[in-house]
Structures are given as structure tokens and as C-alpha cells.
Amino acid sequence: MKTVEIRAGLEGEGFVFLREWMRGTSTEDVARTLGEVTDHRLFAGLTDSAVHQLRPKPRNHLAPNRYYGHFGFGEYPPHTDLAHWIVPPRYLMLRVRSGGNQVATHIYSQAGSLSLLDPLLLGSAIFASRQASRTIVPFPMKVCKETPSSIRWDPLFIQPINDSAKACAKAINSAEFRNMRLELILEHPADTLLIDNWRTLHGRGNVTPESEGRCIDRIYLDSLHDHAG
Known part of the structure; x- marks a missing residue:
């Protein structure tokens, strides 16, 4: 598939799923063929590489700033990666190193779950980071004014601070919202899922004991190339 088709x-959908795509090419090289990779130095203390390897881990209260610290092998709720950043990375790529058919990746798309959110509430919803700070820095739920359907959400790392935000949070936490999600299976090496992190939320299903060896590469991109290669 060409970059123009991926774009x-x-x-359109807010995500693209490619099975066994560019097998034999490293995740970072694949990402660089598509666009501008987010500078890994922004993740100081987390990684010294642009590619992060995601492996299931048990719940650990000593890791409060990690999803596994709260949910362990359980389901991860819908979220925007790095929602607490003023401007989160635009795109993320998930690519299988070692997959399986028993763990679902959940997609909450504009055509599906996100269609339940009231655009007027989205436009006025204000959040702030939950990280300890003396200064509260508010930011809108809409990541970018020029991207009308943009949205950020994370139940752990941002908190609603006005009524519109609280109403949006309530809708996202509803059973109806969950029931409209899509489920994709990252099963084979090089299965690749590209997500517009400003327009689509994602999560993860429960990890079975047979799937604890799952390993997924994750890399962020700030933009896509304009060429049609």
C-alpha cells in the first residue's frame, strides 16, 4: 500500500490495518518511509530509541505512571496516547514482533463509538493533567482547531475540569460506547496498525496466560510524507 493510500x-477511518506489511523491514525503517518520526528525546527516562516494545506485565502499584501498573493483564480502556501533552503525537504505529489470536486491540472510531459524543460538548470540554503540580494548566479536549474531529482522552492521566468535559467522560465510560468499538487481532509478525492519535481512541483486551509472550513495537509519527511512494 502506498503512502497516499495510507493517508x-x-x-477517512482514522486507522489503517495492514497484515504482514513490509515483513523483514525494521519498525523504525517502516515508519520513516511513511513520515516524520517523533523525536525519542521527548521521552526522556523512558527509552533511548524511537521504538518502544510493549509486553504484557502484571499489575504493579510501583508503576503508577504506566498502564500496566493499574491494569496489568486486564483490559486497557480507550485512550489517546500521551493525552496529557499539550500536543500529543499525531500518529502511532503498532507492529507485531510476537503476536497471537487471543488479544484484541480495540478501536474507537469517528464512525463508531466517537459518534456518540456531542460536538458542542467536545468543543467546550476542558481538561487538565492529573500529574502532581502546583499549577493547573488547562487544555481543550479538541487537540487542534484545524482538525474539527480531533479529540483527546485518557482516564488515568487527564481529568475533566468543567461540566462539558465531565459529560464527555461519562459518555466514554458508558457501555454503549464500549459496545460500538472495533476489535482487531494483531496476530502475525509485521501485522501493522496505524492510528490517527488525534481522531481515534484505542485500547487493549484482556491478556490470556497463553498470550503473555506478546510483543508489539510502538512508534510515534508527527506527520506523513506528502509524496505518493
Whole structure:
């Protein structure tokens, strides 16, 4: 699939799923063929590489700033990666190193779950980071004014601070919202899922004991190349 086709898919559905795509090419090289990779130095203390390897881990109260610290092998709720950043990375790529058919990746798309959110509430919803700080820095739920359908959400790392935000949070936490999600299986090496992190929420299903060896590469991109290669 060409970059122009991937761009069209991201602009339309908000995600693109490619099975065994560019097998034999490293995740970072694949990402660089598509666009501008987010500078890994922004993740100081987390990684010294642009590629993060995601492996299931048991719940650990000593890791409060990690999803596994709260949920362990359980389901991860819908979220925007790095929602607490003023401007989160635009795109993320998930690519299988070692997969399986028993763990679902959940997609909450504009055409599905996110269609339940009232655009007027989205436009006025204000959040702030839950990280300890003497200064509260508010930011809108809409990541970018120029991207009308943009949205950020994370139940752990940002908190609603006005009524519109609280109403949006209530809708996202509803059973109806969950029931409208899509479930994708990252099963084979090089299965690749590209997500528009400004327009689509994602999560993860429960990890079975047989799937604890699952390993997924994750890399962020700030933009896509304009060429059609």
C-alpha cells in the first residue's frame, strides 16, 4: 500500500490495518518511509530509541505512571496516547514482533463509538493533567482547531475540569460506547496498525496466560510524507 493510500485511510477511518506489511523491514525503517518520526528525546527516562516494545506485565502499584501498573493483564480502556501533552503525537504505529489470536486491540472510531459524543460538548470540554503540580494548566479536549474531529482522552492521566468535559467522560465510560468499538487481532509478525492519535481512541483486551509472550513495537509519527511512494 502506498503512502497516499495510507493517508487516505487515516483521514477517512482514522486507522489503517495492514497484515504482514513490509515483513523483514525494521519498525523504525517502516515508519520513516511513511513520515516524520517523533523525536525519542521527548521521552526522556523512558527509552533511548524511537521504538518502544510493549509486553504484557502484571499489575504493579510501583508503576503508577504506566498502564500496566493499574491494569496489568486486564483490559486497557480507550485512550489517546500521551493525552496529557499539550500536543500529543499525531500518529502511532503498532507492529507485531510476537503476536497471537487471543488479544484484541480495540478501536474507537469517528464512525463508531466517537459518534456518540456531542460536538458542542467536545468543543467546550476542558481538561487538565492529573500529574502532581502546583499549577493547573488547562487544555481543550479538541487537540487542534484545524482538525474539527480531533479529540483527546485518557482516564488515568487527564481529568475533566468543567461540566462539558465531565459529560464527555461519562459518555466514554458508558457501555454503549464500549459496545460500538472495533476489535482487531494483531496476530502475525509485521501485522501493522496505524492510528490517527488525534481522531481515534484505542485500547487493549484482556491478556490470556497463553498470550503473555506478546510483543508489539510502538512508534510515534508527527506527520506523513506528502509524496505518493
